[in-house]
Structure formats: C-alpha cells, structure tokens
Amino acid sequence: MTAASKIAAAPVAQDKLRALGIMALNGMFDEMDALGVLRQAATELLAGDIAIVSSFGADSAVLLHLVAQVDPSMPVFFLETGKHFPETLAYVETLKRQLGLINVTALHPDPADLARFDPDGTLWETDPDSCCHIRKTEPLEPITEQFGGWVTGRKRFQTRERGVLPHFELTSDDRIKINPLAYFSDADVNAYKAEHGLPEHPLYAVGYKSIGCAPCTSIVAEGEDPRAGRWRGLNKKECGIHFDFNGAIAKPMAATAELKLFKDGAFTADPFRAWAEGDDPASVRYTHVPLPEFLAARDAFLANPHPLGLLVSSGDKVENVEGDLSRFASIAVRFPAFTDGRGYSTGRLLSERLGYGGELRAVGDVLQDQIPLMRRCGFNAFVVEHEPTRKALREGRLPEVSIFYQPVGTTEVPLGTRPYLRRAAPATR
Amino acid sequence: MYRYDEFDAAFVRERTAQFSDQVNRRLTGELNEDQFRPLRLMNGLYLQLHAYMLRVAVPYGTLSGRQMRKLAHIARTYDRGYGHFTTRQNIQFNWPRLKDVPEILAELASVEMHAIQTSGNCIRNVTTDQFAGAAADEIIDPRPVAEIIRQWSSLHPEFSYLPRKFKIAITGAPADRAAIRFHDIGLQAATNAAGDVGWEVWVGGGLGRTPMIGKMINGFVPNEHLLAYLESILRVYNRYGRRDNKYKARIKILVHEEGLETIKAQVEAEFSEVRGGVLTLPQEELDRIGSYFAPPSFEDLPATPIDIARETILDPAYGRWLDNNIFSHYRPGYASVTISLKPIGGAPGDATDAQMEAVADLAERYSFDELRVSHEQNLVLPHVRVADLRAVYDGLVEAGLAEGNAGLITDMIACPGLDFCALANARSIPIAQAISHKFAAPERQAEIGDLKIKISGCINACGHHHVGHIGILGVEKKGTELYQITLGGDGTEHASVGKILGPGFVADAVPDAIERLVDVYLGRRETPDEPFIATVRRLGDAPFKEALYGTT
Ligand code: SF4
Numbered sequence: 015m016t017a018a019s020k021i022a023a024a025p026v027a028q029d030k031l032r033a034l035g036i037m038a039l040n041g042m043f044d045e046m047d048a049l050g051v052l053r054q055a056a057t058e059l060l061a062g063d064i065a066i067v068s069s070f071g072a073d074s075a076v077l078l079h080l081v082a083q084v085d086p087s088m089p090v091f092f093l094e095t096g097k098h099f100p101e102t103l104a105y106v107e108t109l110k111r112q113l114g115l116i117n118v119t120a121l122h123p124d125p126a127d128l129a130r131f132d133p134d135g136t137l138w139e140t141d142p143d144s145c146c147h148i149r150k151t152e153p154l155e156p157i158t159e160q161f162g163g164w165v166t167g168r169k170r171f172q173t174r175e176r177g178v179l180p181h182f183e184l185t186s187d188d189r190i191k192i193n194p195l196a197y198f199s200d201a202d203v204n205a206y207k208a209e210h211g212l213p214e215h216p217l218y219a220v221g222y223k224s225i226g227c228a229p230c231t232s233i234v235a236e237g238e239d240p241r242a243g244r245w246r247g248l249n250k251k252e253c254g255i256h257f258d259f260n261g262a263i264a265k266p267m268a269a270t271a272e273l274k275l276f277k278d279g280a281f282t283a284d285p286f287r288a289w290a291e292g293d294d295p296a297s298v299r300y301t302h303v304p305l306p307e308f309l310a311a312r313d314a315f316l317a318n319p320h321p322l323g324l325l326v327s328s329g330d331k332v333e334n335v336e337g338d339l340s341r342f343a344s345i346a347v348r349f350p351a352f353t354d355g356r357g358y359s360t361g362r363l364l365s366e367r368l369g370y371g372g373e374l375r376a377v378g379d380v381l382q383d384q385i386p387l388m389r390r391c392g393f394n395a396f397v398v399e400h401e402p403t404r405k406a407l408r409e410g411r412l413p414e415v416s417i418f419y420q421p422v423g424t425t426e427v428p429l430g431t432r433p434y435l436r437r438a439a440p441a442t443r
Numbered sequence: 444m445y446r447y448d449e450f451d452a453a454f455v456r457e458r459t460a461q462f463s464d465q466v467n468r469r470l471t472g473e474l475n476e477d478q479f480r481p482l483r484l485m486n487g488l489y490l491q492l493h494a495y496m497l498r499v500a501v502p503y504g505t506l507s508g509r510q511m512r513k514l515a516h517i518a519r520t521y522d523r524g525y526g527h528f529t530t531r532q533n534i535q536f537n538w539p540r541l542k543d544v545p546e547i548l549a550e551l552a553s554v555e556m557h558a559i560q561t562s563g564n565c566i567r568n569v570t571t572d573q574f575a576g577a578a579a580d581e582i583i584d585p586r587p588v589a590e591i592i593r594q595w596s597s598l599h600p601e602f603s604y605l606p607r608k609f610k611i612a613i614t615g616a617p618a619d620r621a622a623i624r625f626h627d628i629g630l631q632a633a634t635n636a637a638g639d640v641g642w643e644v645w646v647g648g649g650l651g652r653t654p655m656i657g658k659m660i661n662g663f664v665p666n667e668h669l670l671a672y673l674e675s676i677l678r679v680y681n682r683y684g685r686r687d688n689k690y691k692a693r694i695k696i697l698v699h700e701e702g703l704e705t706i707k708a709q710v711e712a713e714f715s716e717v718r719g720g721v722l723t724l725p726q727e728e729l730d731r732i733g734s735y736f737a738p739p740s741f742e743d744l745p746a747t748p749i750d751i752a753r754e755t756i757l758d759p760a761y762g763r764w765l766d767n768n769i770f771s772h773y774r775p776g777y778a779s780v781t782i783s784l785k786p787i788g789g790a791p792g793d794a795t796d797a798q799m800e801a802v803a804d805l806a807e808r809y810s811f812d813e814l815r816v817s818h819e820q821n822l823v824l825p826h827v828r829v830a831d832l833r834a835v836y837d838g839l840v841e842a843g844l845a846e847g848n849a850g851l852i853t854d855m856i857a858c859p860g861l862d863f864c865a866l867a868n869a870r871s872i873p874i875a876q877a878i879s880h881k882f883a884a885p886e887r888q889a890e891i892g893d894l895k896i897k898i899s900g901c902i903n904a905c906g907h908h909h910v911g912h913i914g915i916l917g918v919e920k921k922g923t924e925l926y927q928i929t930l931g932g933d934g935t936e937h938a939s940v941g942k943i944l945g946p947g948f949v950a951d952a953v954p955d956a957i958e959r960l961v962d963v964y965l966g967r968r969e970t971p972d973e974p975f976i977a978t979v980r981r982l983g984d985a986p987f988k989e990a991l992y993g994t995t
C-alpha cells in the first residue's frame with residue numbers, strides 16, 4: 015500500500031482499481047484505531063499531500079490532538095468566515111498552543127465577494143447556501159486543489175445521513191478523504207477528551223454541541239441530534255464544504271429571488287448561472303456553457319479546472335460533445351416553448367444512449383403538465399419560472415399518469431402487464 | 444377484439460383523472476386558454492365555431508355493441524342526440540359542455556374507451572382497413588399490431604410534443620382500404636423471401652395543403668423490430684422536423700425537403716442503435732395480443748352464393764344494397780356488411796342515438812358483437828352469415844340505415860365544414876346534400892358505378908378531397924364561397940393526387956358541374972365495366988376540363 019501517493023494524478027480509467035484499493039484499506043484498521051488510520055494516511059498513503067480543515071468547534075480537539083501526534087506540521091486550515099463566536103476564535107489559539115500545532119492557517123472570504131453579495135452581513139439569514147459559498151467554499155477552493163487528501167472529523171453517529179462512513183473515501187474528483195473518527199460515538203469523544211485532558215470549547219458547557227458560525231448555531235436540546243443546532247429552521251443540514259469537492263455548492267444569488275431550481279424533491283439554491291457575453295472559457299465556473307460556445311473553445315474549457323455546465327438548445331446535437339459529457343456537472347436542456355418537444359429526445363439521448371449520469375435539468379418553458387414526461391426522459395432537475403407550477407411542485411401535486419405502456423429511460427421498472435417491458439436491454443448496451 | 448386488462452383500465456382511469464384536473468384548472472382560471480389548448484388537444488377536445496367538440500377514439504375503428512350503446516347514451520345525454528363518425532375512424536360529439544367533459548370521459552372509460560391523443564401534435568389513433576380480420580384478400584389481420592402501436596404510442600413521453608400531428612395507418616391486405624400512402628407512416632403487410640410476414644413501411648404521405656404520396660422507406664421490417672423502427676422514425680422527425688412554420692411541419696415536408704435517402708439514412712442510423720433493445724417485440728407478446736383478435740366461433744357453412752339479380756327483381760332496394768354494401772368474407776357462408784351513413788340528403792357520417800342503438804343490436808345478434816367504423820365514414824358489421832343478410836337489412840330499414848350506396852356517387856366523404864369548423868372557408872355538408880339529391884335515383888347511381896366524391900371545407904383537406912375521384916374544395920374569394928373541383932385522386936394502392944381543373948364554382952353551380960363530369964364519363968367509357976377513375980386515367984383531364992369550362 016505504499017505506492018498509492020500517485021493517486022491524485024492517476025487517469026480516470028483506473029478509478030475502479032483505485033476505489034478497490036481504498037476499500038481494501040478500509041478493512042485494515044481496527045474501528046477505533048483513529049491514530050493508525052491517520053498515520054497510514056499521513057506517512058504512507060499521502061505523505062506530504064494531506065491537510066485538514068478544522069472548524070475548531072466543540073469536538074475538534076480530538077482530531078487535532080491526533081494530528082499533532084502524527085505530524086504537528088500538517089497543514090491545518092481554519093475557515094475564518096467572519097461569523098464565528100469570539101469564544102471560537104479564542105479556542106483556536108488555546109488549541110494551537112496546547113497541542114503544539116505549528117501550521118494553522120486562517121482562510122478569509124474574498125472582501126470583494128463580501129462587498130458584492132453580503133454588504134450588510136445578513137446573507138446567512140436569507141440564503142445560507144450562498145453565504146456558506148462565499149465564506150467557506152470559495153476561500154477553500156484554491157486550497158483543495160493543492161492536496162490529494164483531506165482529514166475530516168466526520169462521525170457516523172452525527173446525523174442520519176452519515177450512517178455509513180468508512181475510514182477512507184475516494185471523492186468524485188479523485189481525492190481521498192480520511193475519516194479517523196468515523197466510528198467514534200459521543201461517549202468515545204468525551205472519553206478521549208477526558209483521557210488526554212483536552213480543553214473544552216468554552217460554549218460547550220452552556221449547551222452548544224455542534225458549533226459553527228454564530229448566527230447559524232443554536233443550542234441543542236437534550237437527546238437531540240447534536241447537529242440539529244446548526245442552521246436550525248433553515249432546512250439545511252450540510253455545509254457545502256462537506257460535499258464532494260466538486261459537488262453541489264451554492265453560489266450567491268439575490269437574497270430576495272425565489273428559488274427556482276427544483277431538484278431531489280425540493281427547491282434549492284442554484285449554484286449555476288447562465289453564460290454571459292465576455293465570459294472567459296479558461297476561468298468561468300458554475301456556468302452553463304452553450305454547446306456552440308463550448309465547441310468553439312473546447313480546449314480552453316477542458317483545461318478549466320472549475321465545475322462547469324452545458325446548455326443544449328433545441329437545435330443542438332448532443333452527439334457533437336459525446337466524448338466530453340463527463341466534464342459537465344450539469345447539463346441544461348432548453349425548452350423554448352413547452353410545445354417544442356425536441357428536448358425530450360435530447361434528454362433520452364443523453365441519459366440513455368450517451369450514458370450521461372449527472373444533473374440533467376430542463377430550463378425554459380417548464381410547466382407542471384410536462385414535468386412527468388420530462389422525468390421519464392431522464393431529467394432530474396427543473397428550473398421553473400411559472401409560479402403555479404412551482405406551487406404544484408411544492409405541494410407534490412403533479413397531474414401524472416403513473417403507469418406506462420412503453421419502456422423509456424434507464425430506471426423505469428416495468429410493471430403491470432406489458433411483458434415486452436420486462437425485457438432487460440441486451441448486455442451490449 | 445381487444446379487452447382491457449387491469450393495466451389498461453388503470454391507465455385510462457388515471458388519464459381521465461389527470462384531464463379532469465386540467466379541466467378544473469381551466470374552469471377556475473388557473474390555466475388560461477393558451478395553456479389549456481395543448482392540454483385539451485391532447486385529449487381530443489377542440490373549440491369549434493359554436494361549442495367544444497369532443498373526439499373519441501375508436502382504436503383502429505373496432506367497437507363492440509356495448510361501446511356503441513355508450514356512444515348513443517353520450518349523444519343522448521350530453522349532446523343533441525347524434526354523433527359524427529370521422530374519416531379517422533373516430534366519433535365526434537359537437538355540443539358537449541366543458542364542465543361535462545370529465546363525466547363523459549368517465550362514462551367512456553367504463554366501456555374501455557377514451558379520447559387520448561385524438562388531437563394535438565402527437566401520435567394519433569392508428570387507423571386500419573375496416574374489413575380487417577374479415578376480408579377475403581387479407582394476408583394478415585393488422586389489428587394486433589395496431590393495438591401494440593396504440594399501446595406504445597399512448598402518452599409516449601418523448602413524442603407528445605412533435606412538430607405536428609402524426610398519423611399512422613396499417614393494412615394487412617394488398618388492396619389498400621386504409622389509404623396508408625396518405626399517412627405520415629403507412630404500414631402494409633409484406634412477406635419476405637423466407638415467407639415471414641412483416642411490414643412495408645411508407646413514410647411522408649399526407650393530404651392537407653401540400654398533398655403527398657408516401658414513399659417506401661423500408662420494404663420489410665419484421666414484427667419483432669417494428670416498434671424500434673417506428674421509434675427511430677419518430678425520433679428523427681421529432682429532432683429534425685420543421686417547427687418554424689406549422690404548414691411545413693408534417694413529416695412529409697421533412698422527407699420532401701431533405702430527400703428520402705437522407706431521411707432513410709438518419710432513420711437507419713437511429714434504428715441500428717435501438718434495434719434489439721427494449722422495444723424488441725417478443726413473439727409471445729404478439730401472440731398474447733393476437734389472441735384477443737382470434738376469429739369468433741364461425742360455423743362451418745357451405746359457400747352461399749347470393750343471387751342478386753333475383754333479389755333485385757323481388758325487391759330492388761334490397762338488391763341494390765346486396766350489390767353495393769356486401770363485401771366478401773374469408774369464411775364461406777359469411778359476409779361483411781357496410782352500413783351506409785350517407786342517406787340521400789343527409790350529413791355524411793352522422794348517426795342518431797337511436798341508430799347507434801339499432802346498429803349495436805344488429806352487431807350483437809348477427810355479427811359476433813363486432814362493429815367497425817370505416818374511414819369513409821360508414822359503419823361495418825364484419826361477420827354476418829349470408830343467411831342473415833335479409834334480417835340485417837330489415838333491421839337497417841327500420842333504423843333508416845339501409846341506403847344501398849356504398850362506394851357509389853352518393854357515398855361521399857365530407858368534412859364538417861363551415862357549419863361547425865372554425866377554420867372552414869365554405870360549407871361542405873350542404874354541398875354533399877345537394878349532390879346527393881341530384882344523383883338520388885338508384886338506377887342512375889348504379890349506371891355510374893364506383894365513384895368517390897370527397898369534399899373539404901378548406902385547404903386542410905379533412906374531407907380528403909385530394910384523393911377523391913372527384914374532389915371538391917371550398918375556398919374563399921373576395922367574401923364568397925367558391926368550390927374548386929379536382930379530378931383523378933385515388934387513395935388506394937394506385938395512389939394519386941387529384942388535379943385542379945380550373946376556377947371555382949359558386950355553391951349552386953357545383954351539382955351541375957359534377958353532372959357534366961359524370962356525363963363525359965358515361966359518354967366516353969369503353970364499356971359499362973370501365974370505372975370512372977379508369978376512364979379519367981385513360982383520357983386525361985382535357986375532355987373533363989372542356990366540359991366544365993368550354994374550349995379556350
Ligand atoms: S454557517 Fe452561516 S454564517 Fe457561516 S458561512 Fe454558513 S451561512 Fe454564513
């Protein structure tokens with residue numbers, strides 16, 4: 015397992031093999047051997063290519079203590095969002111001193127972003143996704159590119175969504191996440207703290223169990239999920255930075271604008287924006303690039319390291335970008351009028367024939383009566399301008415015929431009594 | 444005939460609920476007319492000159508007695524006591540109220556009927572030979588495949604918003620009674636070298652303002668791959684069909700502008716991708732659907748000749764009916780009966796609720812409970828014992844449906860025209876009625892023989908005037924209704940499009956003009972057996988033109 019430090023640069027074709035290697039590593043350590051896991055990562059798997067982002071929250075001390083034992087010079091980044099409790103900032107200093115960490119860097123948001131998107135510091139209130147985006151995601155992004163591996167403090171027990179969490183994970187952008195505390199419970203954390211005499215976050219004692227930015231953290235009741243205190247009432251569970259590093263991370267948008275992107279059963283903030291005149295192919299990010307623009311500057315787009323989307327208009331042939339589809343985190347298919355059904359064919363070609371598996375969104379004239387059809391043709395996201403349609407989606411009230419005669423799409427489980435529907439596509443697909 | 448299973452029933456129920464919701468949203472104003480239009484059109488609901496019109500699908504024109512009774516009930520309860528059978532083998536109700544429509548649909552669903560895709564830019568009801576499963580000249584009964592196409596095309600998510608409407612016709616016989624060469628896709632049964640039955644695929648035919656005869660795009664597609672082949676054509680059409688101009692949006696224009704070879708290459712490329720995939724139709728499925736269309740329990744009867752001459756002496760009207768309205772059946776001792784919906788002076792295709800009930804009775808008693816609607820706007824009892832013909836005839840006399848004019852000059856097709864249709868330039872039903880009166884005398888009709896007159900109230904050609912031996916087209920010139928006359932159209936396997944003879948006539952002059960054409964034919968035919976269309980082909984337009992416009 016020593017040759018694995020080339021991981022970050024390995025070609026895509028070896029994804030599977032590498033994933034298997036990671037799986038194997040996951041079996042090598044005792045569940046509670048956090049130190050062993052971290053040492054393996056820091057000294058063999060990713061020597062010199064590993065870092066940690068710490069929130070310096072209520073239970074950050076344990077992980078930082080482990081880091082200090084393995085390598086006190088391991089880079090530790092702290093997201094200085096500008097929204098922390100003063101107690102947290104004091105705690106950073108306490109831990110640095112006491113654990114002997116010698117490489118702690120504070121990451122600050124870009125003042126230009128703050129001036130533009132959050133001039134009065136209230137963005138967290140109206141659009142926490144965007145607030146996190148400019149205060150966490152953006153500052154972190156240039157840093158994540160520099161390291162092949164990241165240590166996290168995530169634990170299985172913390173929320174329901176984290177029920178399964180291995181020690182080693184491969185992210186979709188070819189980085190490795192190390193989760194030494196994956197199997198630690200609340201009690202384990204406390205026991206560890208006690209055993210090693212680690213200082214407590216000053217706010218822990220007054221009822222804060224999971225501590226992030228001040229505005230977004232509240233006291234957790236006895237027996238409640240510790241992270242329930244974060245973003246309370248805002249219907250937001252995860253901060254963007256815990257997603258895959260190229261995952262769905264919110265982008266600032268006008269605070270008052272209504273959310274129009276419907277995805278995974280809810281309206282969410284849209285990290286993407288439309289292509290604009292004068293955008294630079296080498297540096298745009300979170301933008302749906304029109305297909306002809308993409309073809310015109312294909313090399314520059316392919317060299318661009320940022321997440322990108324593709325915009326397919328009615329007359330465009332998706333076959334022309336067949337080989338580049340995996341480059342796009344999102345593909346938007348435009349329906350110029352709901353009566354223009356070309357997008358349905360495009361959706362099926364992308365999802366069924368060309369094997370595109372990412373976000374496939376319908377944009378343009380998207381109305382409730384067509385959404386069920388769009389879904390069947392592979393669309394999994396909808397940008398909805400029509401208010402009655404948004405209302406219907408919010409209420410889960412789509413006029414839909416739920417049984418089908420004809421096999422369409424990759425996931426339709428043929429049911430009912432149409433035998434030819436039950437035949438699987440041949441293996442040559 | 445096909446019977447719904449639970450799946451079909453649930454499908455129609457859900458679709459009815461879905462449409463009811465859409466109607467309610469329209470009634471409450473949540474949907475405006477622009478947003479409602481495409482939705483109602485997907486369900487056969489048009490806004491006509493005076494009222495909504497609801498078009499109910501009669502899949503491939505096949506009905507049971509129970510279904511016909513339900514149509515009668517709807518005509519009586521929600522309409523003005525009649526329905527109109529169309530050239531696409533459907534039935535239209537001209538006066539339903541919007542708020543009643545969900546209820547009508549629920550009534551229809553109770554007898555396995557619906558209005559799904561009887562309009563809108565989607566794949567319409569599949570039409571076929573009205574004698575399917577009965578005709579003596581048939582290679583194969585096309586209805587099982589028609590049913591499978593119906594299922595495949597019902598609420599197809601990819602093809603619900605095509606550039607334009609899309610019509611498929613299928614026939615299992617070499618004599619084309621379904622006008623497959625004038626459909627977006629026409630399917631004609633064919634046999635390959637190995638003796639397997641498959642389908643000749645014709646594409647790009649159509650009437651309307653640019654009539655075109657379909658072109659053969661594939662000479663043999665086996666059953667197994669038919670759906671994949673259809674999906675390939677539809678996908679090419681959906682992606683590349685013109686959407687900039689609704690008059691150029693039919694597939695016939697795409698085929699015409701791009702050329703058959705280009706379209707064929709695109710279709711074949713698409714086909715090579717989908718062929719053998721999920722749309723592959725297993726023989727077991729075809730057999731399963733086919734079993735619904737198994738022949739009824741025919742008796743073993745001797746061939747029973749009908750002595751028309753004798754019957755004509757005894758009862759001329761009955762003799763005429765036998766001569767014209769009987770079609771030969773593949774089983775000895777049986778015949779198919781055409782019930783003419785073209786009484787002299789009546790509106791072509793109309794039937795009252797009482798007539799529908801009477802026809803349902805006859806079907807139940809004498810035709811194994813089966814009925815057909817023909818694209819020539821008549822009804823058919825497909826399987827009648829020759830020995831029962833007189834009883835059927837007597838029943839029809841009582842119902843006022845015994846006109847023995849099938850295929851004759853008074854068996855006209857006419858679109859609804861200005862009496863109902865918002866798009867019309869001119870009346871068509873009154874023209875049909877006037878011509879019908881002119882040629883009312885049975886002896887005269889018999890002398891003329893086979894002659895198809897087809898009348899459209901405007902260039903949209905719903906009355907199929909292009910394929911009438913004589914076609915009549917209503918146009919509007921400076922505020923007056925005029926009628927152009929075309930000659931030489933043919934919707935069968937000898938497909939041709941009629942040619943305009945010259946300037947239009949005012950309504951009153953039309954019957955005389957037709958008479959002059961007929962006189963040319965009677966005077967110039969080589970033998971009494973040479974039909975009108977053959978004489979026209981032999982002589983060309985000139986003598987007919989001269990008869991209408993003189994020599995200049
Ligand atoms: S946690 Fe709250 S304050 Fe902090 S960056 Fe996110 S939204 Fe803004």
Ligand code: SF4
Binds near residue numbers: 869900
């Ligand atoms: S041909 Fe014209 S007038 Fe006649 S029904 Fe069609 S659209 Fe209406």
